[in-house]
Amino acid sequence: MDIAERRKADPQHWRLATAIRALAMDAVEAANSGHPGMPMGMADVATVLFRNHLKFDASAPNWFDRDRFVLSAGHGSMLIYALLHLTGYEQMSIEQIKNFRQWGSITAGHPEYGHAEGVETTTGPLGQGIATSVGMAIAEEAMRAQFGEELCTHKTWVIAGDGCLMEGISQEAIALAGNLKLKNLIVLWDNNDITIDGRVSISDSTNQHERFEASGWRVLACDGHNAADIDRALTDAASGKDDRPVLVDCKTIIGFGAPKKQDTSGAHGSPLGAEEIAAARAAFGWDYAPFVIPEDVAADWRAIGARGAEARAAWNARVDALNGPARDEFARRISGEISEKLAPALNALKAQSSEAQPKVATRKASEMVLEIINTELPETIGGSADLTGSNNTKTKGMEVFSPANRKGRYVNYGIREHGMAAAMNGIYLHGGLRPYGGTFMSFTDYARGAMRLSALMGIPVIYVMTHDSIGLGEDGPTHQPVEHLAMLRATPNTWVFRPCDVIETAEAWDLALDTEETPSVLALSRQNLPTLRTTHTEENLTARGAYVLREASAEAKVILMATGSEVEIAVNAREALEAQGIPTRVVSVPSMELFRDQPESYRAEVLPGKTVRIAIEAAVRMPWDWLLLGERGSEKTSAFVGMTGFGASAPAPTLYKEFGITAEAVTERAKALLA
């Protein structure tokens, strides 16, 4: 069917979809950069989705029970910007469209969560959207189970491209969704057979139908430029006729309608050019100036944007009809506010621990804290990438989230660190739940793509990263992080906590839960550690980032700084130095980020100048230069005791000794620097 026939087949649909295509062409042309091909190719599918299927109300972008729409192929950002503008999202003015990809606009090159309402998650790095959506669909099932289908029944619609499906994270997402039978997850595959380097066949010949079916998905297909056929497929997809998530293979043509560039990678990632745009406009029968939407089309689109108002009103009525406490709790949950019961419960644990002084690994300490958190906060949803017993992430009585038990609050993510991290992003973004998940710290490497998005989006996902150093011992250097603390500390808007005992672990969890803007990484030990905070404080000292854990017996000549498992070493070295008449202070540094945020005066109190300084951490030195050489430190009076390369396979005590990370080594260095 050529364009002329398609125009005739359904003129109203045609004009609605053409409005998207025109805005995409025009905005990319004005920006002189961007990706016109994808929005032009998927305009028909998106039009049918928004017109007939997506549950939303443009006047209330954050309505809790809306369907979620995720543009996994984020480079096609003009598709979603055009849809938001046309359906009447207030923020998304035509000026914003005209300022596509410009400083200060909300129309970034790739959709950025927090910039424009209606953008449910940041996408662009391929595969993230589809994997994040799995988390949204998990959250929808969980919230429905917890609050009832009257309050939570919606779908998660995803547009994914060939690139999303080639990225490994997509397999993790697909397999997880299939196993969990997330039937309200529907992926619309923009099957345009083009990647940047050419036809898909040059790099892939996967039969996607068979691949998805192999992982427990239902697969449908449609002609992605035939509104009736699209509608048939989406209706079937949304029918929930069985319990499988659904892939809809939408056969499309990239850059549809651009006479010379369509169906080539030339339409993918650069402006079409004035001539091609003019020719496309002619083919479309779209005789309007750039950025102009004729009133009939504008009115039709606005009506689509208002389609969900009634459903939303009904939902509001159902919420209002709840009894007071139920309504308050539901409101609290979707607001993300933490229950006031948590703080006193954690304080009690701190008090009790400073008394009992348990000697446990901080991963075990984390479990002790989680016992309280999971009791006080019904919104937590935990999990692990198949290391539950090692990460200590599953507390007593926690049930597994499964097709048979949607009230379970523990997700078996499988051996899928990246998929887990992205799913946690999605769970949080959905609202109503607070996700945490564990793996070995070294496998931060696998999860990085999604962890960076937690930071960029500013969402408080909590990463429980155990086995955080050579202290993991025999598993060897592949499993021993040495650069990962530096990596994470270098990442903007990421809190890295490396607590030294139960009390700092409780404080770190408290901070990680108390923020709504920053993801946290808890770096936790495999090996047992003594309780070092032996005097109870109500104050959360970890919130200061660094603080004096042991004061020197007189004006300090030496300051020992350390984190996590190495604080014990610092404390022991202090004892040895004090015994030799050298007044020595120990500073615990559970979070460099929070210490950096402290007032200069506090930092100067903790780290005055003119002392010897030694930092001790079983990792690379890089992040410590700041505290050794800066902050009144100096090259001549400071040293670092830590790792200079990869670890090795041996029992942990041997490794600490062989790599020279011991109280004796610290003591010697301190004395040498004083001399």
Place this chain on the structure above:
Amino acid sequence: MDIAERRKADPQHWRLATAIRALAMDAVEAANSGHPGMPMGMADVATVLFRNHLKFDASAPNWFDRDRFVLSAGHGSMLIYALLHLTGYEQMSIEQIKNFRQWGSITAGHPEYGHAEGVETTTGPLGQGIATSVGMAIAEEAMRAQFGEELCTHKTWVIAGDGCLMEGISQEAIALAGNLKLKNLIVLWDNNDITIDGRVSISDSTNQHERFEASGWRVLACDGHNAADIDRALTDAASGKDDRPVLVDCKTIIGFGAPKKQDTSGAHGSPLGAEEIAAARAAFGWDYAPFVIPEDVAADWRAIGARGAEARAAWNARVDALNGPARDEFARRISGEISEKLAPALNALKAQSSEAQPKVATRKASEMVLEIINTELPETIGGSADLTGSNNTKTKGMEVFSPANRKGRYVNYGIREHGMAAAMNGIYLHGGLRPYGGTFMSFTDYARGAMRLSALMGIPVIYVMTHDSIGLGEDGPTHQPVEHLAMLRATPNTWVFRPCDVIETAEAWDLALDTEETPSVLALSRQNLPTLRTTHTEENLTARGAYVLREASAEAKVILMATGSEVEIAVNAREALEAQGIPTRVVSVPSMELFRDQPESYRAEVLPGKTVRIAIEAAVRMPWDWLLLGERGSEKTSAFVGMTGFGASAPAPTLYKEFGITAEAVTERAKALLA
């Protein structure tokens, strides 16, 4: 069939396989840590493989034309250590087995490349082995095409577990191998249905047969404890009856023979305990002390280890029969030595560029250098993760490596950064080729798992990471690295080059190719940059890591340090400062790692004390503290001009201005510090 029947069915096989099981149980018990279940489960499959199929000669572990054997499920390291010991690899003495997982032994917790001969690659992080193997199989095809089947015809055998198949990287590997029709790649799936957290079904219900078939694999199956059935399947797999890679589903029981723990996750990752081991020994009919192999079994295994001697002799004869130049070139190729023709050719480019002073992006500069490299070095094999035109990785006349053209030296890796990085590891490890591959620097995040292994293994894979800062502009913060330079610089044994112009780019490539021990990352600009090295030097100044690019007109009061695209800013700021009478030196820092390796005296020459120092880099400050505060620097006289958070979507010049990374800003900071 119970154990007694299996013992009777093939007694010789049974005793061979039992030797592996016993060593695995004993070594894990002695180490008091490790993974007995996998070696016990796969002992039968491995025995049949080594006895009847694998082409190898234990007396010549590095014989070029051997079959490659990769234990992707690296936690089962005792399987490979037992096999190497039993077949007679000289290094793998029984003492090494007894010292499993101990300091100084070659029997690390996970197999480490470079520790024990016969370990073809480091594994442990799941999925890496299978993805690395794809590179080995690519290399085998490429070398066969280049040198003939007489010199290169071998298979790559992989043992992969459920964990490997759940990791996303496995999908990238499978799809790439299927598309490239790597028929000499055979994956033996240890289908034991157990993960650490329990049955596979708790996290996965993928039909692996259908999944592999969907990506173009041939799928076979066998009873993994029946030698005859295994042999049938492996014979079929090795037959090359069509051009697809092969998956063999080996149905096994984890911890096979341990009466209480077999078929449970209890057999996976911890010692079985004395009682269970005794019971297993009884069931096995293995009445020998720990670590004792009876002489009949030892002799049979040694004979297996010598099985390939004849084939190796024949291969040696074929190599000897080559004419002199062909033999020399083949020897050079498999030695990894770089042709002497490269250095003068690169020097000519440097000379010419210092004259012509092209203004090009360093990604384009990299292409100019690659034009020379790919001409002079037939061993290079390039590629990109679907960003060929952006990474500038494909030089003129380069053909694509494909099933139809195995002489092609360019791999379309697809949108698979992690799979690409792992495949490059495998290509290098195979021998004969020098791989490089490109993507956007920000997607280092996706490739991290394999990039870390390049560093840990100490292999000179070259990563061409373009679009290395906010200079990429409109694509926005998802695509703009800010922490990635820090991440990579924090990683041990990784060279990070950020060249400022064509000449530094040529020097960086020269260094990256000249090492056999260290992977290199070339961080390259999207945007055009002037040639700043306007005086030709034969010496490779980048080899010094940092050097004086512009000397101050008198004793320097200010030193500006910068890398890559920011060196131009430093040079402009210097001009402004000099114009105001402030003698200013510019130090280009193309590689911090190499500068750190310089003698202290040289570092002091480049960075004397008592000047103002400003570092300029469009990234986070962390790695610069060393050069700003250390190396005779100080807090009071230094500053950093760079990024403090994520980037934004806008044209690059706007971003530099808005984020304050400009010559004006540098000039102002310098004057403020001087005041």
